[in-house]
Amino acid sequence: MLLFFTAFSLLFLLSCAYRLRQVVAAIPALSPSPSENQSLSSHPPVAIIVPAYNEADNIATCLEAILESARFYPGSTSIWMVDDQSTDSTWTIAQTVQNSLTETDPPLHLVAGQDRPSDEIWVGKNWACAQAIDQQTAADHDSTYLLFVDADVRLEPEAIAAAIAQADTEAIDLLTCCPAIQCGCLAEWLVQPIIFTVILIGFDIRAVNDSKSESAFAAGPFMLFRRTAYDKIGGHRAVASEVVEDVELARRIKGAGLQLQFLAGASLISVRMYRSWADLWEGWTKNIYAGAQRNLFGTLSLAVMVLLLCTLPWLLLGGLGIKALLLDWDKWDGLILALLGLALMAQVDLRRIGGRASGMTARYWWLSGLGGLAVAAIALASIIKTETGWGWTWRGRPLQTVHQNPLD
Template identity: 50%
Template structure:
C-alpha cells in the first residue's frame, strides 16, 4: 500500500471525524444550554415538608463520614427536622463502625445494619439496602444519595422547592463530577459529555414516554406516596441500572419526572482509581443502551472519531511532514483536515467548560481517554453477555 492510498484513507476518516465533532457539539450545546438548573430556595416552604435521606453504603469507610457531615449542614427553611438513614449493606470495612459513631453523635442520624438478601431472590446493587431503609423512613419525601455525593447546605431545600414548584413525583439532579485521579481526568469528561447527549434534559422533561425516562442515581428525590405507588426499589430488585428503571416506573404509573442540572449545589466523585472506574463503567455501559449492540458500537465509533481521530491526524501530519517534505494534494488535505478537526475539538471542549464546567485538565490526552472509553464499551458488551468479570465492588452481578 503506497503513501497516497494511506493518506486518502486518513483524509476520509478525518472528514468523518469533522462531521462527528460538529454533530456532537450541536447535540451537547442543545442539551446543556437549555437544561434547567437547581437554584437555591429563596423562601421557606409552607407547609414545610419532612424528608428522609437514605444513604446505601457498602464498604464506604472512606466516604460515609464526609457524606453524612455534608448532609448535616443542610439549612432547612422551615421548622421540621430531617432524618438521615445510613443503610450499611454488610460492609466488611469500617463503614458500620463509622455509621454507628455518627448515629451516636447526632439524634437525626440512624445506622441500619442491612440483613442478608432473601434466599431465592435476585437483588442487585444497592436495591436491597434502599428498600430496607425505606421501611423505616416516615417523611413526606425520600431522598436517595450515594456515599460519594457531597451536598451543599442549600441542596435539600432547593430540591424540595423544585419538586413542589413543578409538582413532580421524582426529581433527579445531575451532580458536578469531581476528578482527582489521572484516570478520572481522562475518562469522566468524555463520559459526562456522552451522557448529556444521550439524555437531553428538555427531551426527558417534556416527554411522557417510558423509553425517554432517565434519572441520575446519585441524587433521587421521591414524593413518598409516589415511591410507594411504584413499589419502590423492591419493584426493580434485579435491575443493575436501578436509577433508569425507577424513572421508567414513575412514567409507567403516569407520574411526573423531572431531571435538572445540580452542578451548583452538589457534587460526586464516582471513582477513586482506574480499577474502580473500569469496573463501574464496564458494568453499566452496555446496559445504558438497553443492550442495543448496534447502538453501543455506534457510540464507541463516535467517541473514537470525536476524541481520538483529531490526534491521530496530528500524529500522521507530523510523520508525513518528516517523511515527505514536498507538498502534494493528499498531504495538503491531511494538514487542512487535521487543523479543522483539532480546532473543532478545541471548541467542543471549551464550550463544555463554559456551559457546565467540564474539566479541561489533560485535554491534550483526550485520545488516551477516548481509547479507554472505546475499550470500556466493548468490554461491557462481553461482560454483560457472558457474566465474566461482571462485578461491582467485588460482588458478582451474574444471575445465579
Template identity: 45%
Template sequence: MLGTALSWIVLISIISIGLSLLGMYGMNVFFGYQRQSLEQAPTVTPLDLMPASLPIVSVIIPAYNEAVNIQDCITSILASKLPNPECLQVLVADDCSTDETQTLALALADQDPRVQVIPVPPRPQDAVWQGKNWACTQAVLQARGDYWLFIDADVRLAPQTIATAVAKAEQDRIGLLSLSPNILCGCLAEWLVQPLMQSILAVGFSFAGVNDPTQPEQAFAAGPFMLFHRSAYEAVGGHQAVADNLVEDVALAQLIKQHGHRLYYAQGLDLMEVRMYQDWAGLWEGWTKNYYLGNGRNLFSTLYSAIVVLVVYTFPWIGLGLAIVLESDERSAAGVVPVILGIGAISMQYYFRLQTAQRFHQPLRYAWLSWLSGILVSSIAVGSIIKTETGWGWTWRGRPLKVQAQ
C-alpha cells in the first residue's frame, strides 16, 4: 500500500512540475507575440488642433434590439466636436427590432435633424443575408457623406473621434480605417473573458501585418469602428459583396486589400469605448457566433487556440494546486520543488497580465480566476465550432444563423 501511495505521489509531482513548466513556456511564447504585435501597433490619438473643415461624414448604426444602447450611442455621436457640425449625418438602421430601439432613436431624431431613422425592410428570401449586412446595405442608400463610418450601437465615441479619424484618413489616403476600442467590462463574466479575447486578437492579427500592403493575406478590421472612404467602399461592393458572411468586418478588410486600397488598423483606446455584452448569456451567444468564423472556419486553428489558452491561463493554476496538495501530504517529501515552480508560474502570469492590462488601459481584476478564464474561453472556442457546424443554438438575440435550404 505504501509503495502504491508513493507511486501516486511521484506521478502527481511529475504532473505538477510538467504543467507549471509548460505554462511558463506557453506564457513566454504567447505574451511575446502579444508584446511584439502591440509594440508595432500604431495609435490614433485625439487631435490637438481641429482642421478648418472636414468632408461630410455619414455615421451608420445597424441596430437590432439595442434599446439599452441606442440613446447613449447617438448622443455621443451628436456631441462630436467638428469644424462644421452640419457635415455630420447619423443613420440608424433599425433591423426589425422588437424592443424600443426605433422609438428611442426617433425621439432623438425629432430633436436633431442630423439623425435619420431607417426602418429596414425584411430580408429578401432569394438570397442569404447574414448579420448586419442587410441593414448596412439599406442605410448606405441614403448616405450622402464622402466618408461612411460604421459603428455598433454599443460604441461610445469621444468628442474628437470623428474629426480625428477623418483627418487621418484624408491625410494618408486611407480606404478603410479601423480602430481597436477600449473594451469596458461590467459583470464578472466580462472581466473573465474580454481581456483574454483582446490578447488573442492581438496575437492572431498582427497590427504590422494587417497594415502591410505587401501581405494581402493579413487583413483585419474591428467591427465596432470602420471608416470607409466612399469610393473605396463602393469599389469593393460594400456589405452586399459579403452578404453571406457573419464576420463581415474581416471580409471587408480582405476586399479592401485585394482591390489595392489602403487598410489601416490602429489602436484608438482614447477615442472610443465599447461594452460589448451585458451578461454571461449575451457574451456566450456573441463570441460563439464569431470565434470559429473569425479563425476562417479552420478546425485545427480553433482547437489549437483553445489548447493554448488552457496552457497559458489554466495549467499554471492546476500545477500549483497539485503542488499544494503534495506539500500537505505528510508522506510526501516531493512537494517543495513543485510548489516553488507553481508559485513561479503564477507570478509570471500575474506579471504578464499586469503588463497586458496596462497596455489596454484596463484595471487588472480577478487575476486569481485566470484558471477559470482559460476554461471559459476554450469552452467558447469549442462551443463555436459545434454551433457553427451543426446550427444548434447558433443564434444572435434569438435570430437563427444557420442558413436554411431553399
C-alpha cells in the first residue's frame, strides 16, 4: 500500500510539473522594450488610480515608485490616490508625498473617500476606484488608459512605459500582470508559493490570452485598461458587489469581445500582499471561494490537490520512517525511499518553475508539507466564511452584506 501511494504521489507531482512548465513557458513577459516605445507615433495619456485603506506602511513607497515610473514615461500622466476612509495615517502620509513634489513632477491628486451609498452594495476597493474615476473624468477627459495599482505594489521606473507600449502596439483592452511576490515572514513562505503555483496550474494562461476562449483571469494589483473598454463594461460600478472584482472585470472584458492579455511582470512589478498570518488568513479566505465563483467542487478539489502535491510525500516519508523503526526493513522499502526522494525533488522543481513567473525562489521548499495543510485549511475556511458570512471580512470590514441571506 505504501508503495502504491508513493508511486501515485510521484506521478501526480511529475504531471503537475509538466503542466506548470508548459503554462509558465506560454506566459508572455512584460519587459522594458525601447524599440516598442520608440515605434509609437504618440505616447497616449494615462491616469493611475491607487485605492488605499489603512495603508500607512505602504502608501509613501508606493506613490514614490509610481511617480518615478510616471517621470520615465514620455506621455502625460496623472495619479489619483483615494483614501477609502482609513483610520490610520494613510492620508497624512500621502499629503506629505504630495507636498514634496515640484512643478515638473506628474500631478498627484488626493481624493478623500466618501461614505458608501446606503442603498447599494459596495465591497472591497470598488467604491474607492469608482470615486477616483468620477474625479478623474471630471478633471481629465483625454486619458486613453486607466492603470489601477494596489498600494502594496512597487513599480520599477520602466513599468508604466512598458505596459503602455505593449497595450498600444497589440491593441489590448485589459493588460494585467503577475508581479513578483515578495515574502517576509514564515506564514508567507508557507502559503504564497503554493497558492500561486496552484493558480498557474489551474488557470491555463494560454486560454486566458486566447481571444476565442472564454477563460478569463486577472491580477488586481496591476490592471491597465483602455478607457473605452473600461467604460464599455461599466467599470467598477458594474462589479460593485463582487469581492474578487479583478477576475470579474476580466470575465466582462472577454464577454464583451474585447482583448485580454495576462503577462509575467516580475521584472518590473512587485507586491507584498500580506505581512502576517492574520492578514494572510483574512485575505485568502476572502478570495479563494469567491474567486472560484463559489464552486464548491472546484474549491474542495483545490484543497485535495495541495494536500496531494505538498503534504502527501512528507506523510509517506514519515510513515516509512515509523515502519523502519517499528518493523523490519524489507526489500521494497529501498525502492519506496528512492521514489520519495524523486517526489521531493519534484516539489523543488515545482517551486523553481513557478518562481519564473512569480519571482519567488525555492527557499523553504521543505516547508511544503505544512504549507499544504495551511492552504487546504484556508480553502475550507473560505467556503465556510463565504457561505455563512461568519468572519468574512477584509481589513475588518464585513462582507456578508453581499448576500441578502448568508445561509441561503
